[in-house]
Amino acid sequence: MKNYKDLAILALVLALVPALTGGSPYYMRLATLALVYMAWTVAFNLIFGHTKQLFLCLGALAGSAAYMTVVLTKQLELSPWVTVPIGMATATALGALFSYVSVLRGLGIIFLGIVTLAFSLIFHNLVLGLRQFTNGETGLVTRGLGFPLLEQPMSSYYLFLAVLLIALAVYYILMASRMGMAVRALSDDELTAELSGIDVTWYKVLAAAVGSAILGLVGALYGFYNGIVSPSVFSFVSVDIPVLIALLLGGMRTRLGPIVGAAAFALIEELVRPFGQLNVLVYGILLIVLFVAFREGLVPMLRKTLKLALP
Amino acid sequence: MAAILFDGIVQGLQLSLLAVGITLIFGLGGVLNLAHGQFAVVGGVAAALFLQLGLNPFLAALGGIAGAGVLGVVVDRTLLLPAYRYRGEERLLLGLILTLGLSFVIDGYLNYQFPEFSLTFQLPLAMVEVGGIAMRTASLAASLIAVVIFAGLFAFLRWTLLGKCIRSIIENEVGAELCGIDPSRTRTLIVCLAAMMAGVAGVTQGLFSSLGTEMGPEFTILGLLVAVVGGVRSINGTLAAGILLGIVNAFASHYVGAYVAYIILLSAAMATILVRPAGLLARFT
Numbered sequence: 001m002k003n004y005k006d007l008a009i010l011a012l013v014l015a016l017v018p019a020l021t022g023g024s025p026y027y028m029r030l031a032t033l034a035l036v037y038m039a040w041t042v043a044f045n046l047i048f049g050h051t052k053q054l055f056l057c058l059g060a061l062a063g064s065a066a067y068m069t070v071v072l073t074k075q076l077e078l079s080p081w082v083t084v085p086i087g088m089a090t091a092t093a094l095g096a097l098f099s100y101v102s103v104l105r106g107l108g109i110i111f112l113g114i115v116t117l118a119f120s121l122i123f124h125n126l127v128l129g130l131r132q133f134t135n136g137e138t139g140l141v142t143r144g145l146g147f148p149l150l151e152q153p154m155s156s157y158y159l160f161l162a163v164l165l166i167a168l169a170v171y172y173i174l175m176a177s178r179m180g181m182a183v184r185a186l187s188d189d190e191l192t193a194e195l196s197g198i199d200v201t202w203y204k205v206l207a208a209a210v211g212s213a214i215l216g217l218v219g220a221l222y223g224f225y226n227g228i229v230s231p232s233v234f235s236f237v238s239v240d241i242p243v244l245i246a247l248l249l250g251g252m253r254t255r256l257g258p259i260v261g262a263a264a265f266a267l268i269e270e271l272v273r274p275f276g277q278l279n280v281l282v283y284g285i286l287l288i289v290l291f292v293a294f295r296e297g298l299v300p301m302l303r304k305t306l307k308l309a310l311p
Numbered sequence: 312m313a314a315i316l317f318d319g320i321v322q323g324l325q326l327s328l329l330a331v332g333i334t335l336i337f338g339l340g341g342v343l344n345l346a347h348g349q350f351a352v353v354g355g356v357a358a359a360l361f362l363q364l365g366l367n368p369f370l371a372a373l374g375g376i377a378g379a380g381v382l383g384v385v386v387d388r389t390l391l392l393p394a395y396r397y398r399g400e401e402r403l404l405l406g407l408i409l410t411l412g413l414s415f416v417i418d419g420y421l422n423y424q425f426p427e428f429s430l431t432f433q434l435p436l437a438m439v440e441v442g443g444i445a446m447r448t449a450s451l452a453a454s455l456i457a458v459v460i461f462a463g464l465f466a467f468l469r470w471t472l473l474g475k476c477i478r479s480i481i482e483n484e485v486g487a488e489l490c491g492i493d494p495s496r497t498r499t500l501i502v503c504l505a506a507m508m509a510g511v512a513g514v515t516q517g518l519f520s521s522l523g524t525e526m527g528p529e530f531t532i533l534g535l536l537v538a539v540v541g542g543v544r545s546i547n548g549t550l551a552a553g554i555l556l557g558i559v560n561a562f563a564s565h566y567v568g569a570y571v572a573y574i575i576l577l578s579a580a581m582a583t584i585l586v587r588p589a590g591l592l593a594r595f596t
Contacts, residue, residue, distance in 0.1 A: 075345070101585060110343055110403050111584050118577045121532060125577075129570030241415070244408075259511055277426075281419025287412030291405060292393045 003176060004024055004169075006311045010259065011165055028153035034266040035106030035160040036222050039167050041246045041258035043214035046171060048065065049252035050183045051207040053099055054109045056236070057116040058243055060123035061212050062219025063234025065091040069220040070229050071133050073145050080146045080224065087220040088213055094119075095212025099205045122234055127231045139230025156225050163221065167214045172255070174210065179203055187253070241283050242269070246291045251297025253309040260298050315561050316520025321450045323557020324457035327550045328512040329534035330541065331464070332505030338481040338544045339494075339501045342394055342406030346386070346414035347509055350529025354379030354510025355522040356421060359430040368432055375508040375512060387499045395495070414531065421524040428518040428524045446555065453515040460508060461550060466547070477501060509534075536580040542589050 014035070021027035033291035040058060047055050053059070072078055098119070102112040127134045134140065149155045173181060182203045186193035194200045224231040232238065242265055250261020272282045294301075303310050328530035329347060336344045358375025362368060390413060394406040421428070436444050479487040480494050486492055512530070516522040541552030556576060563572035 054407075073488055105585055105588065107584070107588065108403070110407065111588060113407065113541075113583050114535065115584055117532075117538070118581045121579045121582075122574050125570045125573050129568075129574070246486065273402040276422050278419055280415050284415025284417075284419060287415065288390070288409055291408045291412070 004172065006255065007165070007168055011161070012166070014161055014164075016157075018154060023035060023154075025153050027094050028157060030266060030270065032153070032157045032160055032225065034263055035157070035164050036218055037242060037266065039160070039164045040215060040216045040243045041250070041262045042164070042167050043211040043218075044172055044243050044247050045252060045254075045258045046174075046207050046214075047095075047211035047238065049257075051141075051204045052109060052187060053102065053204060053208055055095070055098065055100070055116050055208070055211075056113050056240055057120045058117075058215055059121070059234040059236055059239030060120040061091045061095055061215045062222070062239060063127070063229070063231075064094060064123060065216030065219045065230045066223030066234065067127065067134060067140075069253070070140050070142055070145065070223055074140065075133070075150065084217070084220045088216040091216025092209050092213040093169060095215070096205050096209040098199070099208030103201045103204050116154060118235075121151075124231055124235065137231060139228045139233070141228055142224050143227050146221075148220065149157055150225045160218075160220040160221065160225070163218060167218075168255075170210065170258075175255075179248040183207065237280065237283075241287070243289065245283065245286050247297075248287075248295070249298060251299035251301075254297070254299040257297055257299045264298065280293070315565050316444065316558060317451070317548075319558030319561030320554055321454050321557070322561060323554035324454050324461075325512050325515060325553075326557055327553025328460065328508050328515075329456050329530055330537035330549045330553055331546055332508045333534050333538040334541065334543055334546055335501050335505045337538070339477065340387075340391065340406070340498050341393060341398070341402050341484070343403065343535075343543075344409065344505075345410040345531055345535075346406060346417060346527075347534050348480070348532070349408075349414045349527040350382060350415040350506045350509035351381050351516070351530050352421065352522065352524060352527040353382050353417060355430045355509075355513035355517055356425060356428065356524065357510075358514050358517070359428065362430075367520070372514045375514050376507050379400045379510025379513065380503045380507040383503045384499055386506075387502040391502075395498075414527065418524075418527050420457055420562030423525075425524055429521040430514075431521040432514075432517045438558045449517075449518040453497070455520050456511060456515060460511060464546070473500075474499070536576060540580050540583045542587075544589075557571075 003116065005182045017031050021031060040062065043057070044058060047053050065087035067087075068090045069080065069083045072083040072086060073080055094166075098112070098116055102115065107115065128136055143151070147159075149159055175183070182193070182200075185196070185198055186200050186203060190200055218233065223233075226233060243262075246261035246265040247258060248261070249264050250257035250259065267277065268282070268286070272279050275282075299310050302308055329351060332350070333347050334345055336342055336347075354375045354549055356375075357378030358371050361371035361374040364371075366374065389408065390409055394402050394409055396592050398404060432449075439448055439451065440446070468478055476487065476492045477497055479490070480497055482493060482496055509530075513522055518528070537553045537556055538549055540556060541549035556579070559579070560572055567575075
């Protein structure tokens with residue numbers, strides 16, 4: 001049970017955050033958004049951190065789940081209890097497919113990056129092109145369609161917290177299982193791992209599928225919470241880049257890294273908000289500086305400097 | 312029909328001009344440049360600034376191209392240094408992230424500094440008739456420039472000693488180094504050349520219609536697609552792929568609309584990566 005102590009502490013800390021915001025809707029929204037990005041970063045840690053699959057289509061995966069969910073709810077008037085799993089399954093299937101095809105064809109990190117980037121653009125253009133379903137650039141209003149829970153700030157915060165904790169628990173369980181060992185081996189050297197009897201294909205596809213499922217579930221719920229799904233909500237710049245920066249900032253292949261990184265990124269973004277359009281420039285500088293000078297991330301750095309036993 | 316075909320070839324040549332830079336930098340430096348479209352935009356912006364100074368349009372265009380070249384040298388000598396310390400997959404990943412960051416820095420700065428920017432060159436004569444088809448002089452001029460540049464590039468790579476050095480580095484970096492070729496100096500030269508070619512593409516975009524600061528990512532993506540379809544190490548392949556994709560794009564956008572055309576292009580690129588990772592013409596280079 002001691003493996004899950006940090007999960008319990010984290011749950012407690014995050015559960016107390018709403019008390020700090022003093023009930024202000026603005027800060028509640030920021031905190032909820034931070035939870036969304038934390039969950040996405042946990043998923044990306046599994047996909048990119050542990051199995052080195054550079055998915056540049058996180059926004060497209062989350063967005064495809066959100067659009068699938070919202071469009072089905074709207075067009076067929078299904079309950080969101082049915083459509084959210086369908087959306088999640090869509091993202092899972094897509095992620096697993098990319099992973100499987102890339103392993104099968106022996107694509108390097110670069111080519112998988114380009115294939116998934118091309119998928120991001122295809123998704124974006126499909127959304128713009130299929131105007132009768134998606135309402136193009138304007139997007140679809142989701143108010144009153146989904147869960148009434150997701151329309152109040154306090155309850156949606158706790159709902160996303162629950163989802164984040166489930167995602168983290170799944171991650172912990174997987175990493176403590178056979179898969180954890182296999183993934184650690186194959187992130188060092190895939191060929192050696194394969195030779196020592198680890199089914200590299202299966203574990204890479206499994207990691208991509210679980211990661212995509214988390215991306216899709218959170219994406220679909222975020223679509224309802226946000227009140228609108230539009231191409232810009234799930235664009236490359238608004239999902240992929242923040243998640244990549246958050247993961248690098250927090251530290252890849254660590255348990256707490258994605259959480260710390262996404263929280264730090266939310267803080268940084270709030271600080272540069274007054275500069276308006278320059279936020280893209282700040283993202284760029286962050287990416288460069290983080291990757292050149294700070295490749296380990298916050299959690300491993302804190303471990304070293306403060307001699308903390310951080311997971 | 313002929314007009315669409317011609318349009319496709321003109322567009323394709325511009326795409327090749329962008330993509331060949333990506334191919335060269337990837338072949339020589341092992342870095343996939345995700346800021347290549349931004350080089351083109353910087354070239355255009357520099358040209359526009361020279362125009363504002365009251366320079367003759369021709370000189371301003373040259374100045375813009377030189378500006379893109381200077382940016383290329385600076386980037387190669389500063390930003391990419393950490394990437395060059397590594398080899399293989401590690402360098403690819405580092406280069407990818409660094410140039411992605413650079414593209415955001417350039418985009419963010421230009422959109423902030425020149426929000427209403429657009430570059431347009433006016434030619435004295437708008438249309439000419441060639442072989443019964445009325446053509447825009449702008450398209451003709453742009454294609455002519457591209458053809459001259461490609462001819463020069465091929466001649467340079469084939470017949471000069473430096474060109475041979477470059478091809479040898481593309482083939483095997485360590486081997487070339489053992490033969491006494493300095494990869495880092497040649498690399499700087501190539502990044503500069505590639506950036507200048509991107510600058511040409513940016514400036515000629517101002518001939519067709521107008522160039523805006525927001526066009527960088529689009530240029531990068533299109534260049535990347537062409538480079539990938541052509542085979543990221545083959546220059547002939549890139550030229551052929553550029554013209555092919557230009558023609559496909561022209562016909563597709565004429566018959567089925569721009570969104571579907573773009574989706575067709577992207578799917579074609581994805582299919583090429585999956586079926587022939589080394590590029591369409593891989594066997595012939």
